Amino acid sequence: MLKILTVAGLATFEIYAAIPAGFAMGLSAWTIFFASLAGGIVGVFVSAFLGNRIEQLLSRFRKPKKELPKNGLIQRIWKKYGIIGLGLLGTFTLGAPISIAVGVGFNVDMKKLVTWCCLGVLTRCAVFTLLAHFGKQALF
Numbered sequence: 001m002l003k004i005l006t007v008a009g010l011a012t013f014e015i016y017a018a019i020p021a022g023f024a025m026g027l028s029a030w031t032i033f034f035a036s037l038a039g040g041i042v043g044v045f046v047s048a049f050l051g052n053r054i055e056q057l058l059s060r061f062r063k064p065k066k067e068l069p070k071n072g073l074i075q076r077i078w079k080k081y082g083i084i085g086l087g088l089l090g091t092f093t094l095g096a097p098i099s100i101a102v103g104v105g106f107n108v109d110m111k112k113l114v115t116w117c118c119l120g121v122l123t124r125c126a127v128f129t130l131l132a133h134f135g136k137q138a139l140f
Contacts, residue, residue, distance in 0.1 A: 003027055004035045011039030012046065014095060015121070019128050029133040033125055040096060040121035047100035048114050055104050083108055087116020092124050 003025045010018035015036050022032035081089065086108065090099035096117045103113040 004031060007032055007035040008039035008042070011036035011125075012043040013097065015040050015124055015128065016095075019125070019132050023132055023136060029129055032132075033129040036129065037122060037125045040125060041118055044091075044096045044100065044114055044117045044121060047097040048110050048117075051100050051104040052110060078106060083112050084116055087113050088120045088123070091117045091120025092127075096121055 003022070004027070006025070007018045007022040007027065010021055018036045018039060019032055022035065027035075078086070083103075086099055086103055086106075090102065099117055099120070100113065103110070
């Protein structure tokens with residue numbers, strides 16, 4: 001049970017560390033998948049909750065922002081991929097906490113972002129657990 005909780009705890013912050021740790025501890029691929037999925041989803045909700053709280057705290061002391069530049073790199077990416085890109089691709093590549101933080105900075109609807117981040121966590125866990133499982137079988 002401690003091994004499962006360790007994988008879930010690692011996945012709360014970084015799935016890239018949780019999945020190899022689960023295989024190193026000798027857990028089955030299904031156990032690793034479900035533990036990392038549970039931990040990743042908990043990480044999404046904790047990040048969203050803390051992101052909103054931090055934004056509320058900072059908004060009391062922050063001056064109103066000037067309008068963001070319309071031709072910057074981040075703005076072009078945001079306009080091209082939107083909330084789906086941030087939630088799904090951002091979570092898949094960088095992780096849910098970073099995607100949530102960027103979403104808070106862009107004042108994104110948190111319910112939609114959390115939904116897409118959860119789908120990103122599901123995809124990420126499935127893909128990397130399968131890659132690690134079949135990679136382990138090919139090598140050993």
